[in-house]
Amino acid sequence: MIKFFRHIRQNLLMENKTGKYFKYAIGEIILVVIGILIALQINNWNATRIEKEKEQSYINELINDVRKDASAIDELLVASNNQLKAKYKLQRYxxxxxxxxxxxxxxxxxxEYIRKETYDSDSLMYYYRMQWQNRKRFTPITTTIDEMKSTGKIGIIIDKKLRRTIIETYNSYDDFLTSxxxxxxxxxxxxxKFVIDEIPELYQxxxxxxxxxxxxxxxxxxLEANFVSTxxxxxxxxxxLNQxxxxxxxKFQK
Known part of the structure; x- marks a missing residue:
């Protein structure tokens, strides 16, 4: 193709057709510019497509992480509810x-749903022991969000509301863990430790x-300040927040 254009230019010069040569040169420049613009546009389309595919990949991975977190939270809530009920029943008695x-x-x-619980006087020791038997931890799955942060890809989530919700939720996770x-x-x-030190005969x-x-x-x-209510x-x-x-x-899953 390049040889073809060069051949045309040489013929025009040899035939001393300077005007036509300049017109042709301008046309050739325009074609080159158009070609460059098309190439850039194709590159932009490819880059945008890759970014969208990566965004969708992160969204899918985040959904998997959040679902696992939901299961862990539900499990902890069962234990927390049982402990809270036990504390209420003991205090009420x-x-x-x-x-x-x-x-x-x-x-x-x-x-209110706790206050509807009734106590069993034969289970008082069980209620008491429940106050220090729930030691499970919530450990959120942060694999995806950590990768997004470390690679600077938080901004790949185009929708501002979604991006803000992601950041705020994981910040809330951190606040829950620490405070x-x-x-x-x-x-x-x-x-x-207090019970063991103060009441060595507890299990009797x-x-x-x-x-x-x-x-x-x-x-x-x-007992009152064991923090289970909080x-x-x-x-x-x-x-x-998880839900x-x-x-x-x-909404953005495809």
Whole structure:
């Protein structure tokens, strides 16, 4: 093709057709420019296609991660709900059958569905032991978001609302881990150590004399301040955030 154009130019010059030569040269330049523009456009289309494919890949991977997180949160909520119910039942029994002094004069801190629970006086020791037996951790799946951050690909998510929802959700995960879960696990650890140190005969105590444990006001205080209510609310918030993110991601899944 290049030889063909060169041959035309040489013929025009040899025939001394300067005007036609310049017109031809201009036309050739225009064709070259058009060719370059077309090539650039093709490259842009390819780059855009690759970016969209990568965006879709990240969205699919995030959906898988978020679903796994949802299962983990649900599992933790089951344990947290059981522990919260046990705490409520024990406190309710103590309030109704002793003259112990509680920080809380009512049970408004408990959600309504918990306050509908009734206690079994034969299960008081079980309720008490439940206060330090829930030690599971929430460990979110961050493989995809970590890769996006490390490679600077957060911006590959074109929709601003979706991108903001992703960032805010994972930031909320981090906040829960550091300011909620860690504090809860620490209070559980402290309660267990306190119980072992203060009540060495714990496993010899039965339901009929469990109230003797709480004559020690510090034991009662540790029960009230075991942070399970806050953990439970935090998990419920995470569940909602997780579901919101999943719903947004699905809107852009192809």
């Amino acid at each position: 103590l309030k109704e059958h002793t003259d112990l002094t509680f920080y809380l004069s009512d049970f408004s801190i408990y959600p 909620n879960q860690d504090r809860y696990l620490e209070t559980q650890k402290e309660l267990l 105590i039965n339901n009929s004399n469990i109230t003797e444990i709480f004559q020690n006001q510090r034991v009662l205080n540790r 953990l439970n609310r935090g998990l419920l918030d995470l569940k909602q 919101n993110l999943l719903n947004e991601l699905k």
